[in-house]
Amino acid sequence: MNLENELLGIVPRSDLAAQHAASSRAASDDRQELLAQIRRLTQERDAWRERWKALWKAHND
Structure with a gap:
């Protein structure tokens, strides 16, 4: 990129x-x-x- 383009904020398409x-x-x-x-x-x-299902089942048995 040349200095002029860099100062203008122009970025090459590849970049x-x-x-x-x-x-x-x-x-x-x-x-x-x-x-x-x-x-x-x-x-x-x-x-x-x-x-939790196993605990609930054990609790209710």
Whole structure:
């Protein structure tokens, strides 16, 4: 990028494309991490639900 363009805030298209690609990858990584957390929390919830069912059943027997 030449100094004039830099001073005017003009960014070459290739730089914008690279920034967009990096941003998209980061967003995708964030989504994957959130989905993994949701799966883990869902499994934990289901395990607790089964424990409570067993306790309730034992209490009522």
